[in-house]
Amino acid sequence: MPPPLLELAAAVKRYGNGEGVGPLDLEVAAGEAVALIGPSGGGKSTLLRLLLGLLAPDAGEVRLGGAPLADDPAVRRRFGYVVQGGGLFPHLTAAGNAALVARHLGWDRGRIAGRLEELAGLTRFPRDGLARFPAELSGGQAQRVSLMRALFLDPEVLLLDEPLGALDPITRAELQDDLRRAFRELGKTVVLVTHDLAEAAYLARRLVVLRGGRVLQDGTLRELVEAPSDPFVSRFVRAHRALGLPGEGA
Amino acid sequence: MTAALLALALAAGPAPVRVGSKEFTESEILGALATQVLVTGGVPAEHRRALGGTRILWEALRRGDVDVYPDYTGTLAEEILGGAVAPDERALRAALRPLGVGITGSLGFEDTxxxxxxxxxxxxxxxxxxxxxxxxxxxxxxxxxxxxxxxxxxxxxxxxxxxxxxxxxxxxxxxxxxxxxxxxxxxxxxxxxxxxxxxxxxxxxEDDRRAFPPYRAVYVYRLDLDPTALAALRRLEGRIGAPAMIDLNARVLLDRASPEAVAGGFLRAALGLAPEVRVEGRRERILARTREHLALVGTALAGAIAVGVPLGVLAARRRRLGRVVLGVVGLVQTIPSLALLVFMIPLVGIGAGPSIAALFLYGLLPIVRNTHAGLTGIPPELADSARAIGLPPGARLRLVELPLAAPAILAGVKTSAVIAVGTATLGALAGAGGYGQPILAGIRLASIPLILEGAIPAAALALAVEAAFDALEPVLVPRGLRRGPPAPPGGSRART
CATH class of the missing domain: 3.40.190.120 (Osmoprotection protein (prox); domain 2)
Structure with a gap:
């Protein structure tokens, strides 16, 4: 059996104020979509940053394809990362943002233009928006650019940190549809952070509930609903069901 | 590089004799007299006027920054030789020879x-x-x-x-x-x-009991001075009496003639020479001072940018080192500009050097501080993004961090430039020319028009520099970072 593509083995990360995560164990197989959910401060973003190598664990290990993760720009290019809040560079146009790394790597203009065309179609980003600066884009458009940037080099893994955090409900629903379609079309390994159970269940089959830096439960939505491993999990699930939760997704 | 400079030096022929003078009227007149008597004697010479006080001229002579300057026997005996030598010409000559310095005979008057x-x-x-x-x-x-x-x-x-x-x-x-x-x-x-x-x-x-040491005027020169030049210089020995010197001083101080013109008149009348005195018109003077001023500011600013931006980057990258760097450049800023200039003279000599060095050091703080502030002020999610998308550190700096910090860096450069334009007026104290030259001469001669001849262009230049930077901002600051409402989408340019 091949090793999991992503792997945390007893990984621990502590911050100066005593908060942090771990020890955490998590395996993500190639092609799998996983949503990390839980309350704010539960360690979701930290876990994502450990997976990407932006943070080094204090103890334990992070592995990519069975090998310890190196702090190396080339390794990071195997990931696509959508930062919380989008993280678009205000001095570059939408196209400039999306193609920044490709330009650095020396792609020629034609190849970049082709890839931009392709990704604008995939993310349903308007072509005439490519020349605009982030300040001139709507929130939903900015998120689509952020996704284009993450996908530009066709990475193996897509990491998304609250990709739809600050959007209005309609735009958010639209983008959820587009993300789900993109994940299916591309068949990539996806790790997604959200605090919204409905969104998590819509975009990923496997849900990982994090609280206080530990994994409380790891399973499908049905498992979370029917066999909560912890009183908090049932409280977390009930809080969403009260809002008229749709059925189990994907 | 060295070869090119050497070729340039050879092509330019023998270097002109550099005549220095102290920053008071009599010394400037004597400097002009020496320069003109050399030139009419066929020796190329240039006058580096009003360079400073005795110490500065003496050091400049020892270093070879000037070849000749006028001084007084009493000053040489007291201030240069520490009072150990009698202030007569023979004793002075004997004491100065080991230092590679000679003096002419008395020019004919005492200024005591x-x-x-x-x-x-x-x-x-x-x-x-x-x-x-x-x-x-x-x-x-x-x-x-x-x-x-x-x-x-x-x-x-x-x-x-x-x-x-x-x-x-x-x-x-x-x-x-x-x-x-x-x-x-x-x-x-x-x-x-x-x-x-x-x-x-x-x-x-009358000083009937000889309480005052004799202060006979002489030219002090480097012993490696060309013999033809020395012979020309010695034509002035004994030719300037005290009444003549009083009159020459009065023509400059009271009648507002230029030292060059006064010196030329004297050489015509007393020695029958016909020196070509090129008296610059006001327009020509202002242009020349502007060129000197811009050269000082431009050179110093270019250096401050070339060093300040990397220092700012370093300070932003290494927090502890950054505190030290910011502290040191801040400390430099607290040194009074005049003191900083004087510190520089023993290190880099006279002329434009010390002024450029001082302006450079002064210019560092705003650039280093703003570069540091611009880089550390980048929102963490942007710094994170740049790392997360897999840009190596150098590319992050070039493609993301410096462009984002550009408005702050540009503001720092602008501050430095405006400070430099103002501070460069002090450069005239060390012979750098610039707008400070008419200002200093005006203060010395109590001439408001002369002061304004330096002060007005200096103020105008400061304003022009500010306007130039404001005009440059749209070129240097990426469009997405500019203040004001974003341009309509149709007008924007794609980057790919």
Missing amino acids: YALAMRRTDAERLGIRRISELVRHRGLRFGFTNEFMDRKDGWPALRARYRLPQRRVRGMAHDLAYAALAAGELDVIDVYSTDAELRRHHLTLL
Whole structure:
């Protein structure tokens, strides 16, 4: 059996104020979509940053394809990362943002233009928006650019940190549809952070509930609903069901 | 590089003899006289005028920044040789030779301390010699502060003549003349070639007990000076008497002629030479000063950018080192600009060097601080994004961090530039030229028009520099970062 593509083995990360995560164990197989959910401060973003190598664990290990993760720009290019809040560079146009790394790597203009065309179609980003600066884009458009940037080099893994955090409900629903379609079309390994159970269940089959830096439960939505491993999990699930939760997704 | 400079030096022919002068009128006139007598004698020469005080000129001569400058035997004996040598020419020559320095014979006059009274009073009281002051203990004395303090000044005079006067006041030289003329003082100290002696009706009292050391004017030169040049210079030995020097000083100080023109007139009348005196018109002068000023500011600013931006980057990357760097450049800023300039002279000589060095050091702080602030002020999610998308550190700096910090860095450069334009006026103190030259000369000559000739262009240049940076901002700051409403989407340019 091949090793999991992503792997945390007893990984621990502590911050100066005593908060942090771990020890955490998590395996993500190639092609799998996983949503990390839980309350704010539960360690979701930290876990994502450990997976990407932006943070080094204090103890334990992070592995990519069975090998310890190196702090190396080339390794990071195997990931696509959508930062919380989008993280678009205000001095570059939408196209400039999306193609920044490709330009650095020396792609020629034609190849970049082709890839931009392709990704604008995939993310349903308007072509005439490519020349605009982030300040001139709507929130939903900015998120689509952020996704284009993450996908530009066709990475193996897509990491998304609250990709739809600050959007209005309609735009958010639209983008959820587009993300789900993109994940299916591309068949990539996806790790997604959200605090919204409905969104998590819509975009990923496997849900990982994090609280206080530990994994409380790891399973499908049905498992979370029917066999909560912890009183908090049932409280977390009930809080969403009260809002008229749709059925189990994907 | 070296080869190119060497080729340039050879192509330019023999280097001109550089004549220095101190920053007072008589020295400038003597500098102009030397320069013109050399040029008419077929020796290329240039006058680096009003470079500073005795120390600066002496160091410049020793370093070879100037080849000749006018000085006085008493000054050489006291200030340069520490009083160990008698102030006569033979003793001085013997003492200076091991230092690689020679002096000409006396030019024909002394510029020494002297006491002066209104002629009417002197005649009424029958006073012609300093020793005769002893009998008039009620006379009111007014001396320059320097004269009061110098050991060869008032203390020596009082001891030598046993002068009993108690009413002795210290004051500025110019005020002393006015006070004497107004009858508020009876005796003041003067220099024996002061221009004012021509205007006021004054009697110089004879130093009958030789309390003051002789201050005979001579040219001081490097012993490696070309013999032809030395021969030309020596044509001035014994040719300038005290009345002639008083007159030359008065023509510059009172009649507002330029030292060059006055020197040229003297050489025509006294030596029958016909020096070509190129008197610059005001327009020409301002243009020349502008070129010098811009060269000072431009060179210093380019250096400050080239060093300041990397230092700012370093300070932002290494937090502890950053505190040290910011502390040090901040400390430099607290040194008064004049002091900084003076510190630089022993290190880099005279001329534009020390000014550029001082302006460079001054210019660092705003650039380093703003680069640091611009980089550390980048929102963490943007810094994170740049790392997360897999840009290596160098590319992050070039493609993301520096562009994001560009508005702050540009503001720092602008601050540096404006400070440099103002501070560069001090460069004239060390012979760098620029707008400070007319300002300093104007202060010395109490000429408001001359002061304005430097001050107005300096202010205008500061404003122009600011306007230029404002005009540059749209070019250097990425469009997405500019203030104001975003342009309509149709007008924007794609980057790929």
